[in-house]
Amino acid sequence: MDSVTQIALGAAVAGVVAGRQCTPKVLLAGAALGTLPDLDVLISYGDPVSDMVKHRGFSHSLFVLLPFSWLLATLWQRLRPTDFTFARLWLLVAASLITHPLLDSFTTYGTQLLWPITTPYAVSSIFIIDPLYTVPLVVTLLASVLWRDRMAKLCGIGLTISTLYLGWSWLALNMVENRVDAQLAGTTLADKPRFFAPTPLNTVLWRVVVKDGDQYWEGLASLLDKNSEISFIAKDRGERPSQLASSHLSDLEAFTNGFVKYEQRNDQLVVTDLRLGMVDYLPFQFALAHKQAAQWQATDPVQLESPAVKPKHLPALWLRLLGNQDIDANLCHVSECPTSEMNVQVSSGTRQ
Template sequence: MDPVTHGIIGASASQSFSTQKEHRYAAVTGLLAAMLADLDILISDASDPLLNIEIHRQFSHSLIFIPVGALLAAGILWWFMRQKISFKKVYLFSLLGYATSGIVDSLTSYGTKLLWPFIDERFSWNIISVFDPLFSLGVLIAVGLAFYYSNNKIAQFAWAWMLLYLLFGMIQQERGKDVAKSLANQRNHQIEELVVKPTIGNIFLWSIRYKTTDTLYADGLHLMSLTAPTIYEGSAAPLLDWKKKYRSYQGTTLYNDIKRFDTLSDGYLIQHPEHPNIIGDGRYAMLPTALNPLWGIKIDTTNAEMHVPFKTFRNPTSNVRSNFLNMLLGRNHTFTR
């Protein structure tokens, strides 16, 4: 989730357990502690581009690291607050704020290693976008009013808003799964793996990705109301059998990096349609109906012992923006790719 939303959620957690006298210190502490976990984005190695992606949402977001992360935050913040509030309270507020980071991220896509190092699995509930302004606005209003009036009861309204919003997201997702299964049945497809997740910035336009045999299918789904959903049938692309294609490179850095990226992409690897030397993550595209990956790795078989470069392909052209807006508004429209 975006850093600002992380921060205000952390603030709402610490505010909810503060007295009126310590309320504003609690808010600042919870806000900054919640944002601390995402500093893992700074861990990188220029010679190994995939390291940064592997580390993000890993140890710093795991449940077992919460007391450690809170201690780091408290150690820094208490230096500025030591004459106003005890270290014990700063640590408590840091703990409440930091604890929200990994849990909130797991509600989005991409995945969070909540149980690292015991289980090396990324948890992704896919019920809210990594950036959802409506969700964030509700939290911000409650946190801001609670801060202004130094009232922890108002801060608790933020949690009521979050729970209701996330519950709605779960309902939307279940509706999306039902539609995906119906679509697959109409096409005589047997779904092997399915991902249904909201598109960026909203909870009404959803992306469907499902695997069947050796093919990945993409569709869009508008779920604004409880009436019949609007379906936007999209693209299909063959899944990349990278183990077969790059069998002769086993043991090389190239092969190992493809394997790492396959793990990070949860096995949704496809060839980028516009870049033949790019292996992309088929779960993410600018449009829910498209299979033009937002990111991927560049393959160079002439340098098999070099780490693969990581490339991004975010190009919101006017055509892409227009198509996205039409789908977001639920318009029946013929889309161009």
């Protein structure tokens, strides 16, 4: 999640744990602890692919944060003695730190909660910025500064509302998953890998990606749709060059669970993460190889500039969120809009 959210979450958690001993200084400490795991962005791993796949690694690991919280609590107690018992002080530090990666694991990007096991965990039920999660935390924290005798209670109210919203996001994800399962049952896509992600700033409109060999199917599903049938769009996914040996490409494929697109642009191999972004706005694109004399040669990774958002698509997205399914075709690039036959394969159900 974004830094503002993590700061607010850390402060709220610290306030709840502190209880009657909560003070503005406790909230500031919780805010600092809440954003501490993201300081790994200051570490360069040498190239953009490594920076991407290793972010939310050791600094977000429960195996690291638990002993680190004990060390911080010990130093805090010795250098700045407080009225807290050591057990409560350790709980405050640990909870403020650990809720950061736990929240991150609900996003699409993925979090290596069990590093050095590098498998990322991604529930993918909430966008990296969602005001409906953040605002209750911020409002109740500001109120707690004004009514200091109710600090812990107000922090608890904000944390409860945000946690309930997080639970709602998981429920909404399951509703969309069940809808897709029902539509694809008995079709050639029934057992294909699929990925779900909320569109920016909400948990009502969802993006669905189904991986199908050298192509993928992309669709939008709103919880306000009257028609449960999703209009999927078929797009070319390309193929991995069989002779190319690239550790960076392997790392990216593992990190995305294979949800990548391969494209040849001039003499470059461009690999795109299909999970993050939507339609034509897929920001994580990397040039990983160069073709010379009909052979692919791995090169140092270069992250390409993100495509600019077209303003004309923003009103369409809002209408689509409200359940207008007639504009699905307008949300894809003109050159990539599907033929009617491509839609029929999924919508009507080509049986196996």
